[in-house]
Amino acid sequence: MHILDSIVLVATLAFIVIFGYYQTRGSKNVSDFLKGGNEARWWTVGLSVMATQASAITFLSAPGQAFHSGMGFVQFYLGVPIAMIVICMVFIPIYHRLKVYTAYEYLESRFDLKTRTLTAFLFLIQRGLAAGITIFAPSIILSAVLGWNLITLNIIIGSLVVIYTVSGGTKAVSVTQKQQMGVIFLGLIIAFVLIVNDLPQDITFSNALEIAAANEKLNVLDFSFEWDNRYTFWSGLIGGTFLALSYFGTDQSQVQRYLSASSLKESQMGLIFNGFLKVPMQFFILLIGVMMFVFYQFNASPLNFNPAGEKEVLNSEYADEYRKLQQELEKNRQEKAQLNYVLINTEDKAPIQQEIQNLNKKEENLRAEGVILIDKTEKDVETNDKDYVFIHFILNNLPKGLIGLLLAVILSAAMSSTASELNSLASTTTIDLYKRNVSSEKSDQHFLNASRLFTLIWGILAVIIACTADLFDNLIQLVNIIGSIFYGNVLGIFLLAFFVKFVRSNSTFIAAIITQIIVVIGWWNDWMPYLWLNMFGCALVMSIAILIEVLSNSENYAKS
Amino acid sequence: MQEKPEKYHWKKSYGWLLIANAIYVVLFYLFMNLFL
Numbered sequence: 308m309h310i311l312d313s314i315v316l317v318a319t320l321a322f323i324v325i326f327g328y329y330q331t332r333g334s335k336n337v338s339d340f341l342k343g344g345n346e347a348r349w350w351t352v353g354l355s356v357m358a359t360q361a362s363a364i365t366f367l368s369a370p371g372q373a374f375h376s377g378m379g380f381v382q383f384y385l386g387v388p389i390a391m392i393v394i395c396m397v398f399i400p401i402y403h404r405l406k407v408y409t410a411y412e413y414l415e416s417r418f419d420l421k422t423r424t425l426t427a428f429l430f431l432i433q434r435g436l437a438a439g440i441t442i443f444a445p446s447i448i449l450s451a452v453l454g455w456n457l458i459t460l461n462i463i464i465g466s467l468v469v470i471y472t473v474s475g476g477t478k479a480v481s482v483t484q485k486q487q488m489g490v491i492f493l494g495l496i497i498a499f500v501l502i503v504n505d506l507p508q509d510i511t512f513s514n515a516l517e518i519a520a521a522n523e524k525l526n527v528l529d530f531s532f533e534w535d536n537r538y539t540f541w542s543g544l545i546g547g548t549f550l551a552l553s554y555f556g557t558d559q560s561q562v563q564r565y566l567s568a569s570s571l572k573e574s575q576m577g578l579i580f581n582g583f584l585k586v587p588m589q590f591f592i593l594l595i596g597v598m599m600f601v602f603y604q605f606n607a608s609p610l611n612f613n614p615a616g617e618k619e620v621l622n623s624e625y626a627d628e629y630r631k632l633q634q635e636l637e638k639n640r641q642e643k644a645q646l647n648y649v650l651i652n653t654e655d656k657a658p659i660q661q662e663i664q665n666l667n668k669k670e671e672n673l674r675a676e677g678v679i680l681i682d683k684t685e686k687d688v689e690t691n692d693k694d695y696v697f698i699h700f701i702l703n704n705l706p707k708g709l710i711g712l713l714l715a716v717i718l719s720a721a722m723s724s725t726a727s728e729l730n731s732l733a734s735t736t737t738i739d740l741y742k743r744n745v746s747s748e749k750s751d752q753h754f755l756n757a758s759r760l761f762t763l764i765w766g767i768l769a770v771i772i773a774c775t776a777d778l779f780d781n782l783i784q785l786v787n788i789i790g791s792i793f794y795g796n797v798l799g800i801f802l803l804a805f806f807v808k809f810v811r812s813n814s815t816f817i818a819a820i821i822t823q824i825i826v827v828i829g830w831w832n833d834w835m836p837y838l839w840l841n842m843f844g845c846a847l848v849m850s851i852a853i854l855i856e857v858l859s860n861s862e863n864y865a866k867s
Numbered sequence: 868m869q870e871k872p873e874k875y876h877w878k879k880s881y882g883w884l885l886i887a888n889a890i891y892v893v894l895f896y897l898f899m900n901l902f903l
Contacts, residue, residue, distance in 0.1 A: 381895070388888040392881045400876075513902075520902035527895040575878070582884045586891050 308453060308710070315711030319490060320718060324467050327483035331475025337754045340476035341408050341734045343567035351481050352577025355564040355727070356555070357584065358484035361491070363445035363721035364694065366592065371612070371693030373596025374603075377524040379538040381590050386547025387555075391582035394556045395575040397805050402562065403571045408738045409731075410562040410801070417804040418812035420743065425819060426800060427739035429793045430559055431732060435765065436789060438728040439772025445721045446773060447689075449714070451615045452698050458774050464718065465770035468725045473762045477567050480726045487719035494716035495595065497709060498701070502598045505704060507605050514651045515601040521650050521660045522604075522667060524597045527590075537836060549842045553794035555581075557801050559731035599700050605644050610636050610677040612692035612699045619686040620677075629680050636673045639666055725769065733762040791837045792830055795844020796822050802845065803852055810856045818852035 334340040347355070372380050398410075407413050411430065415423040442464050450457040471479040503512055510518075519525050529539045536542070555561045555578065568574035610633050611617055620629045643666045650659045678690040701713045737758045746753075796819055803810050826844045830837060 385888070385892070388884050392884060395881065396875045396877070516902045520899075525899050525902060527899050528892070576880070579880050579884055583887055586888060590891075590895070 309707045311708045312711030312714070315708055316714050316718075319712065319715035320467065320722075323483050323486050323490075323719065323722075324471055326486065327471040327479045328474050330482050331471070331479040334476050334478070334755065336751045337408075337737075337758060339478070340755055340758050341563070341730075341738070343476065343478035343481055345567060345569055346478070347481055347567045347569060347573065347577075349568065349573045349576035349580060351485060352565050352568045352574060353580030353584070354488045355481045355484045355567075356561060356577060356581045357588070358488050358491075358720075358723035359560055359564055359727035360554075360585075360724070361720055362441050362724035363717045364441075366491070366495070366717055366720050367445065367448055367697055368694045369589070369592045370596030370599055370700075371696035373524065373593040374600045374696045375693055377526045378590070378593040378597060379526055379529055381527055381586065381593055382529065382538050382540055382543035383547055384551075384586050384589050385540065385543035386545070386549070387551045387585045388582040389544075389548045390551035390555055391578045393552060395578055398556045398801075399565060399574050399578070400571060401805070402566060403574065408566070409559050409735050410557050411559070411735065411739050414800065414804060415743075418800075418815050422800065422812055422816050422819070423739060424744065425816065426557075426797050427735050429797055430735055431740075433789050433793050434558070434560055434728055434732055435768060436772060438725055438732065438765065438769035439776060441721060441724045441728060442769055443773035443776040444694075445717050447777065448694055448698060449717070451613060451689075452695065452702060457777065461770050461773040464721055464725065465766055465773065468722050468729060469763060469766035472726050472729050472766070473759050476758065476762070477563060477730055480723075480730050481564070481567060483726065484723045487723040490712070490719045491716050494713050495592065498705070498713060499591070499595050499598065501705060501709070502595065502602055502700070505602055506598075510601070510605070510651070515598060517651055518601050518604060518647045519597045521647070521656065521663050522600065523664065524600055535836065537838065542838070546838055546842055549798065549845060550794065550838070553798040553841060553845075557794075557797050559735050560727045563731045563734055564727065596697070599696065602700070602704075604640065604647055607637055607640065609633075609699065610674060611681060611690065612695035613689055614695070614699075616681040616688045616690055616692070619684045619688055620681045623684045625680045625683055629677060632673050632677050632680070636670065639670050639673065642666055643670075729762050729765050729769065732765040733758050736761040736765070788830065788837050788840075791840040792826050792844070793823075795841040795846075796826060796848050798841070799845040799848030799852075803849055807849065807853060810852050814852045814855040814859065815848075817855055818848050821851055822848040 334344075338344060369380060401413060402410065405413055405416060409427070411423045411427040414426055442461050446457055446460040446464065449455055450460055471483060475482070503515065506515055516525065529536065530541070531539055532541060533539065565574040565577050568577060609617060610629070617629075620626065643663060646659055646663050646666070650656055650663065653659060681688065681690050698717075701710055705713060737754060741757055741761070742754055799822065800815055800819055803815055822844055825847060826840055829835065829843065830840060835843065
């Protein structure tokens with residue numbers, strides 16, 4: 308990496324960490340530390356909510372997703388605005404009225420202690436693992452492309468976050484997230500402008516979109532009802548609403564962001580702000596991927612974007628075979644480039660489009676054959692290269708200085724998500740487990756110190772998980788699956804609490820346990836794509852709890 | 868514990884949010900078809 312990039316990267320991250328530390332040090336009490344003294348305005352809440360959700364993998368993976376599969380992923384976010392409205396109308400007024408520190412606290416006032424402890428515990432397992440992966444995912448990619456040491460990188464990201472999160476708590480998380488979002492927006496806009504600028508002189512932006520459409524990359528909406536198709540309008544609207552309701556309404560890493568607002572109205576406005584910006588922001592990130600696709604129609608691209616995979620295969624007995632595939636890919640690209648020129652200069656586009664799509668199929672096959680060769684080396688490297696496309700483009704095509712800025716974008720995103728996670732893990736451990744179940748008679752200062760200590764412990768645990776994550780296959784997917792397994796159940800418990808007033812604590816607790824067992828069996832036996840497990844778990848816990856309550860009521864009635 | 872029934876308040880901003888997102892979907896549809 309060039310010295311200028313190193314300076315930009317280190318200066319950006321150091322400024323954020325030092326500013327965050329000095330601006331927010333010296334929390335006086337638990338409320339200061341866990342709720343930021345309830346001083347946040349709506350734009351701080353909104354940016355904080357967005358920064359929490361947008362992890363590094365969002366910026367590394369989404370453009371690569373668009374590069375390979377088009378823009379359909381944006382549909383995944385169509386449920387967000389609906390969820391924001393439900394949370395603003397139902398969840399936030401209750402949380403504010405009860406002045407809770409965590410979402411799970413409310414469940415004790417509505418049900419009982421065991422239900423609160425159960426949901427807090429489910430959150431800690433899932434979010435604790437996710438915090439490790441939030442650090443690990445960008446580290447593994449950056450270490451592969453830049454040759455940096457994976458463990459060192461994990462420790463650096465974790466330590467930077469721990470410095471300001473232990474010192475300033477929620478306020479430090481919000482303050483740094485505003486700057487991190489500033490760096491992220493700036494970096495993405497610059498990347499977009501440079502990609503469009505790097506297209507051949509005679510290809511306008513409009514031509515680029517035409518080429519993307521002919522290559523089936525502008526397929527934003529899919530109204531089909533295919534069960535196995537993960538991203539459709541309907542799965543986004545229905546499944547996405549449930550997922551967003553669970554995530555924004557019951558996951559403490561998000562709830563804590565809007566509980567730090569200065570009033571109910573500021574919390575609500577922060578979430579509405581998120582609802583306005585989420586879909587266009589995701590669309591923009593995917594559009595960067597599409598423009599990158601057009602760029603690589605006129606410039607050579609690797610057969611597999613993961614350099615570790617290419618290195619292994621080129622040092623193996625399959626090197627010649629792989630090189631032959633690389634040559635075929637380049638020949639295929641040149642043919643496609645010519646056809647793309649014809650496409651933008653002709654009226655009758657259909658036959659050209661068909662030819663382009665045939666060449667795309669050939670390209671897909673060549674890339675698939677490349678993956679098979681990498682697999683044959685039997686080295687443990689990631690062959691799904693979608694996470695490596697954007698970083699490959701950044702490192703090979705951006706000018707010096709801007710590479711540092713884009714690396715700062717990726718690391719800022721990793722840090723902002725991790726900070727919210729550590730902050731919420733510490734809150735839940737302190738408030739829901741330690742204070743409520745272990746030691747309630749201590750001073751405010753004692754719980755402030757405990758909150759700091761738990762933040763540090765969760766930070767260390769997250770780094771340990773990140774450092775050992777490499778030992779497990781498909782760990783990122785595993786974390787998503789674990790999320791889907793628990794989320795639906797927890798959301799169902801909250802919906803019962805809010806809307807089904809006759810259901811009482813024991814019915815809910817028993818239903819939650821039964822549901823969790825059934826959902827795990829369903830996942831194990833592959834009953835449905837795992838994203839649908841959210842909705843299934845939610846519906847199941849509600850149905851079982853209502854059934855138990857009705858049956859026990861009729862039994863009591865019969866006895867009396 | 869018997870809670871008071873909750874009152875849910877609809878605000879204008881929720882309506883604007885739904886309208887904005889419906890417009891995004893229409894724009895995406897036009898965007899998809901404009902360049903084909």
